[in-house]
Every structure is written in C-alpha cells, then in structure tokens.
Amino acid sequence: MIDIAVVDYGMGNLRSVSKALEHVAPSVSVSVTSDPDVIAKAGRIVFPGVGAMPDCIHELEARGLREAVIEASKTKPFLGICLGMQALFEFSEEGNVAGLGIMPGKVLRFPNELMVDEKGEKLKVPHIGWNEVHQVQQHPLWTGIPEGSRFYFVHSYYVEAGTPDLVAAFTVYPFPFTSAVARDNVFAVQFHPEKSQAAGLTLLGNFVIWDGKVTQGSCQPEDGTCSF
Template sequence: MVTIIDYGIGNLRSIEKAFGQTGAEVLRTDDPEVVADADRLVLPGVGAFGACIDEIRRRDLEDPIHAAIDRGTPFLGVCVGMQLLFETGHEKGTHEGLGVLPGHVVHFRDAEGDMPSDAIVPHMGWNTIEPTRESPLLDGFGDGAHVYFVHSYHPVAGRPDDVLATTTYGHKFPSIVQRDHVSGVQFHPEKSQAAGLRLLENFATQFHSTGSVHAA
C-alpha cells in the first residue's frame, strides 16, 4: 500500500492516478496515525516551501513523518515534497524543513555555479536526469531519461552521497536524492509519462528499507 500524505497542498489527484496506473494500491490521508503506520509514504508538494511546511505542522503531521522514516518506511518526496526533506528553505524568507537530509534549498540564481543571465526561471519543461550511482529506484533507467520539471528552487545537498541523479539547467543540481529508504525527486513523475511511471512503479515494488536514516 502506498500512502500519499494529504496536507491540502500538492498534485494529489494526479499522483494518486499515476500510482494507480502502475497497479499499486493507494491511500490518501491526513490522519497522523495512518501516516505513522504506513507501509510506504509519498509526500507531494507544489508552491512555496514555507507554506507547505507550515501546513504540515499545522496538521500535526511532522512527528508522524519522522516516526515512519525512523522505523524504516520507504519514503518518496515529490517536487517541494523533496525539498522539505532538507534542513532549510530560502524562499520568501528562511524556513526550517524536516531536516532528514543535510542541506538547504535555494533559488536557481542564488546557487553556486554559473546561471546565464538570459536563462528563464522557473525551469519548466522536459530535461534529462544523469544517475550518479545505481539504485532500485532507477531500475530500467539509462543515462539521460527525460522527465518533466516545474520549479524555481532546488536543493543543495550537504552530503554528495545523498545525490542519486543530477540535471543541468544553467548549472547542475540534484534532481533525485536518496539515503537508504528515503528518496526525493525534483521533477514531477506523474507528468513524466513512461519514465515517471517506471519510477513510481519501482518505488512501489522494489524500493525497500535498508536501515535507519539519521536526521541531519
């Protein structure tokens, strides 16, 4: 069973339907107890980092998310849901994230690296992912799989080993992160056609707990 955390913000119906296309059983919930006891957890998100983390906390979902991660529940963050895994987000101020992974989230033009002055932000449309290592999450992917992005901010990982794949838009940024059973994607798998559905199927069927993830 794949449990999608419903905190009132995110592409909930779209990602629910996408998991359904893979044959996975899907439950959408905002019940803290159900989240804490889930078999597999998905945290979607669109919009601003601060608004998303504030709503998670308002609904008393932060502790259940940590409880699930601490007991080894496979976890997937999508778009802003991936960004929330990090310590801080710098979007309209500075906001404390879930702190599962070390690092912070910045605007494309505030990140280290050359960003062409004529580059359009947000980064929107199809781009490629370049895996940095193997993972069950990427089973069936070769180099250069095309996926769909819509974002102005991206994470800067505090630990290079947490980066599972990168994408280049002006400069390289982490497009997939993974530490043990916790993962996140900056792109939208539910909008990424065959490649996105393959990733969701891999998460639902092949991505298993490999041990404890310690908070950053």
C-alpha cells in the first residue's frame, strides 16, 4: 500500500512536495498520482495546488478525481496546500466557481482598497514571501513549531472560514486572514511548507506520523527528520 498519495491534477509543485516528504521520512512510500484507485488505497493524502481555482475544479473533474478527493477527506489524514486548501471550501471569487464543499466558507480576493501597511504604503497582490503564522488552536501538526514561525506564501486569494472553530492559524497582510484550517482528519495551509525550510519540514514530518487524531512519534526541527 502507498503510504502517501500526492494528488496530481496537473496543477501544483508536485516534485517539491514529494521530495520534501521523502526527505523527512525516507522510509515512507510517496506516490504522485492521478489514479483514483491509488488515492483510495493510500494511507494519507496530500492535496497541493498552484494556479487558478476554475482550472483546479475543471481538472479534478476531467481526471475523475473530484469524488476521490472528497472521499479521502472523510477518513484519511489529509493535508491541503495553497490552492489545495482553497478548493476545500464552498465557493471562490476567483472565477466565481463552486469548490469541493468539504468545509464551510468561501475564498475571497485581497481587496485593493485595504492593501495598505501601517505607513500608508501600498501592499502588493499577490502576497509573496515570508510571513508569520499565528497558531490559534493546538494541533499535532504544530508540534515542534514555535508560535509565530515564518512560512512562505504565494497567493492572491484567502479563505474566509464559515465557522471560527475551523481556523487553526492566521497571518496578517495587512489584516488577519486564515492561513491554516483544521477539522477532524483534515488539515490545510495557505502557505507552502515544502518551501518553508525547517518549520515547513517539521509540519510535513508531523503529517507523516499523524493518524488523523494524535501524534505518533517525534520530529526534530534542526535537521528536518522524524522518528517512528
């Protein structure tokens, strides 16, 4: 059985994600796949994504992956990354399309009229670069990651969760927006852990050893490796 299936729907930095997973857990089997049967049989699912929401939904449907992703999110440890987080929600302003509806909420574009810092200087959209992630709920995937750690972002849209209990972390740009969500066996992040050095590798390592409920094992942030 494949330990981790990285969902390939033609949109995402799949090589970087899979290589990062292999780095933190070299004994784990990682498969980049567009096969619904492989996804159904895998122990854990990573759902990454880079690009536009309409293309994401179209490609998932065209490749027969929509239902496979939805079903996997119900029972398996599941990690969404960037567009893979946004697609979990009900609706996106990007193209005015329906998402997968796995979580309540919507995806909004950073409003131009609010994109000003405390000095009155214009902030760029997309939001690109390193920013602090503030944890607002305890979760096994935060193990070994200090509050306020910096992660790498690239996005023009952000999630507005339908209920506050979904929010696992927020980031300020220039207002607080949801940068991680969690519910049951699903955890998803707006940032790119595979590009976020030690903190990102620690999060991925925590995911590899997470059973969807509790942590099993430990991660060492200084070298990005995990024990089982």
